[in-house]
Amino acid sequence: MRLIIVTVLVAMLAAAGFAQDNLVTNGGFENGFEGWITDVIVGPVEFIECKEVVHSGTTSLLMNIGKDGRGIARSPAFAVEAGKQYNVSVWATAEGAPENMVYARVHWWKTEPGVASEVEIKADTERAGGTFEWTELTATVTAPADACMATIRLESGGDTGVLNTETEGAYWVRFDDLVVTPAQ
Numbered sequence: 332m333r334l335i336i337v338t339v340l341v342a343m344l345a346a347a348g349f350a351q352d353n354l355v356t357n358g359g360f361e362n363g364f365e366g367w368i369t370d371v372i373v374g375p376v377e378f379i380e381c382k383e384v385v386h387s388g389t390t391s392l393l394m395n396i397g398k399d400g401r402g403i404a405r406s407p408a409f410a411v412e413a414g415k416q417y418n419v420s421v422w423a424t425a426e427g428a429p430e431n432m433v434y435a436r437v438h439w440w441k442t443e444p445g446v447a448s449e450v451e452i453k454a455d456t457e458r459a460g461g462t463f464e465w466t467e468l469t470a471t472v473t474a475p476a477d478a479c480m481a482t483i484r485l486e487s488g489g490d491t492g493v494l495n496t497e498t499e500g501a502y503w504v505r506f507d508d509l510v511v512t513p514a515q
């Protein structure tokens with residue numbers, strides 16, 4: 332009996348520890364796009380639950396993007412503490428992507444995520460572009476004074492306007508393993 336209690340306690344602690352590890356639910360797409368919002372900024376963009384090429388687990392996000400296309404996938408929202416620092420990490424791989432236009436962007440929210448509640452300050456991870464194998468893109472960000480929630484957008488094609496997102500042709504980008512943790 333004692334052994335069972337100890338075993339259950341260990342399992343509970345392990346589960347609690349795992350829950351604290353990543354603030355983003357389904358950051359690795361193991362439940363497909365559950366909790367995510369995908370959006371075509373400039374079409375065509377095809378969002379695929381990719382099973383063939385993953386960074387870990389069984390699924391990644393694949394964006395097949397037409398020439399000059401632009402797409403984003405927004406993570407489930409998570410609670411943040413104002414003034415606190417967070418480490419953001421995501422893995423990406425691409426073929427033919429526009430230079431410096433593969434990255435993740437943090438949006439801070441004053442309330443539940445919605446257009447009007449957005450805080451002005453945003454923060455991006457490192458950027459990548461062109462053709463590259465799985466690469467980790469990271470950032471350490473600080474929640475603004477009036478932020479209580481955050482979302483992370485995985486972006487390709489950039490945010491500087493349609494005229495600045497010209498590409499050689501169609502291209503693809505994969506993302507996997509988005510992880511946000513409080514910085515110690």
Ligand SMILES: [Ca+2]
Pocket residue numbers: 359360361385386387388389390391507508
């Ligand atoms: Ca995965």
